[in-house]
Ligand SMILES: Nc1ncnc2c1ncn2[C@@H]1O[C@H](COP(=O)(O)OP(=O)(O)OP(=O)(O)O)[C@@H](O)[C@H]1O
């Protein structure tokens with residue numbers, strides 16, 4: 001059982017503040033994924049939670065205990081890194097048992113825990129091999145086994161799969177999902193991979209420059225991003241942004257003009273904005289269709305990228321580069337693709353500061 005509470009947690013290296021007041025409550029058994037651009041502080045925050053890095057300011061609670069000054073060992077937290085960091089001269093079994101040996105566990109306890117972890121991770125037939133006789137995925141499984149044997153309260157993963165090839169990544173992602181279900185343990189996972197974030201997370205935490213931009217269930221963040229940063233961070237290909245000027249609005253609806261003068265109507269939240277204001281309309285590629293929508297935007301197609309059952313249309317709409325997803329295997333004639341239909345219910349609207357004044361479904 002492990003809950004984690006971060007209360008205004010900060011970290012500076014010298015004079016440079018890297019983590020700038022993070023508040024976060026993680027429930028027992030929750031799978032939380034940290035995402036954010038390179039250098040935003042994901043690893044630093046994870047290392048602070050593990051106890052490998054000191055907290056400069058704020059409080060960190062594991063269950064009901066303030067752990068700011070506890071060592072990694074005292075916290076009962078285990079971390080899996082991108083590099084497997086296995087001991088090359090030890091067998092798989094010895095590598096997995098090593099943390100237990102360090103705390104003078106009995107030989108029978110070590111043997112029993114290795115067997116249990118090997119069973120969970122399907123490593124039973126590899127126990128006598130050395131790391132150089134294993135594939136990347138097997139090595140990462142041993143690294144996970146080494147954490148499981150300790151029965152940690154909290155698992156921390158820092159991009160554990162980023163060294164693996166695409167197939168193995170998928171295989172290991174599913175392994176981690178199963179591991180989470182089986183152990184019902186609290187896990188925090190850092191990744192750059194959209195699919196891992198969307199599929200593994202109960203909750204995603206989007207970090208930017210040492211602060212939390214938004215937290216929420218994966219689909220909530222995808223459908224109701226609080227700002228343009230979160231909207232563009234989640235989703236591949238990225239959300240399209242069209243520059244627009246607000247020409248009219250009342251408490252629920254707005255009329256906007258795109259750069260080329262095309263007028264469109266979108267729902268809007270009350271009290272948010274003045275006429276004449278520059279705004280951005282966000283439309284995900286899958287919500288832009290060839291054919292009719294709630295409203296049309298002009299389109300000059302430049303490229304049709306065919307991936308099989310779906311394809312992407314690249315081009316320009318009212319002065320902005322856009323990508324539209326197209327279902328179907330056939331080719332698309334650029335002379336016929338002169339406009340795209342927009343599903344207004346799925347469109348997003350952001351004010352001049354990039355803050356959402358409307359999200360999919362018409363709620364702000
Ligand atoms: N020991 C340190 N001393 C000084 N600066 C550091 C130290 N460790 C990290 N930093 C800085 O803190 C910032 C955040 O680094 P961190 O490794 O947490 O980023 P990240 O979000 O994990 O990035 P990535 O996605 O590339 O792994 C970076 O600017 C980094 O240079």
Ligand SMILES: [Mg+2]
Pocket residue numbers: 042043044158
């Ligand atoms: Mg990192």
